[in-house]
Amino acid sequence: MATLFLMVFVTELVSWIGQSVLLEFFYALYLRIFYGSTVARQRQLKSDILLNKKELLQTSAQDQFAKWAKLRRSVDKGLADLEKLNNELSSARTAFSLKFKTALWVMTTGLQFVIGWWYRKAAVFYLPPGWLGPLTWWLAFPFAPAGSVSCGMWQMACRRVIKVGERVAKELVVPSGGSTAGQVPTEQERKEKEEAGKTE
Structure with a gap:
């Protein structure tokens, strides 16, 4: 009796908080644990590219061609490396999102179906x-x-x-x-507002 109530409560709590909010929270933890070095490298690359671009803009291509060419190659290489890292993190996010949503469904709705059928x-x-x-x-x-x-x-x-x-x-x-200004609407409230807008 209490177990079934707890399962329903957790399912409703997930619905109230919003799957996307939970996904962002757990993905941030996942990145910190498994991709901490990659994220740090991505941040460092972005910083280096911005510095090199700033220096490149301040360097004359005619008067200081050797320096300008070196900076240009550095910026291009940095952008290529950054794109690889972005693709790697994007793939990791897609895979994590699929696994997270599946696990969340199994632990909430799926488990309720199984217990309801079994008993x-x-x-x-x-x-x-x-x-x-x-x-x-x-x-x-x-x-x-x-x-x-x-x-x-x-x-x-x-x-x-x-x-x-x-x-x-x-x-x-x-x-x-009372005024609800300044309060963040839940995911369910946002959906209801969108549906109401479509019907109008």
């Missing part, structure tokens, strides 16, 4: 006899014993309670009619 015939808990009358069979849907609450129905109830709790918490933090 589809098990009762989460039993209701007192005749408590809800003829509606009792609906809470046992699809395969749980009569008079009980099934995993699927318990997950639905938990999700509903969490969503109501979230709405109440938002109303307490931002009273109706």
Whole structure:
């Protein structure tokens, strides 16, 4: 019972925070751990290229051709190396993004599906006899014993309670009619605004 509630809560928390926010946070950690030297080299290359470009602009191609040519070659080589590093980091980001989204789905939605299917015939808990009358069979849907609450129905109830709790918490933090200026909208709110804009 508590495990199912916790799983639903984590899934809703991920939805509330936003997958993209979590992805950026964990990707920054991933870069720091596995690509720290690459990122440091990229930063150093950018700094060197900017310095060389500045010096190149201040050097006359006619009066100081040897120095100008050397700086030009240095800038070109730096840009080529920077492009390689950018491509490497871009590939790493794409691979990480795919693995992260897959892992997140498996740990939240996928795990709920598996547990719901595995325990589809098990009762989460039993209701007192005749408590809800003829509606009792609906809470046992699809395969749980009569008079009980099934995993699927318990997950639905938990999700509903969490969503109501979230709405109440938002109303307490931002009273109706109060200004929400300066607050960052959640990913779900942004999606709702975009959909509302499309319908208009």
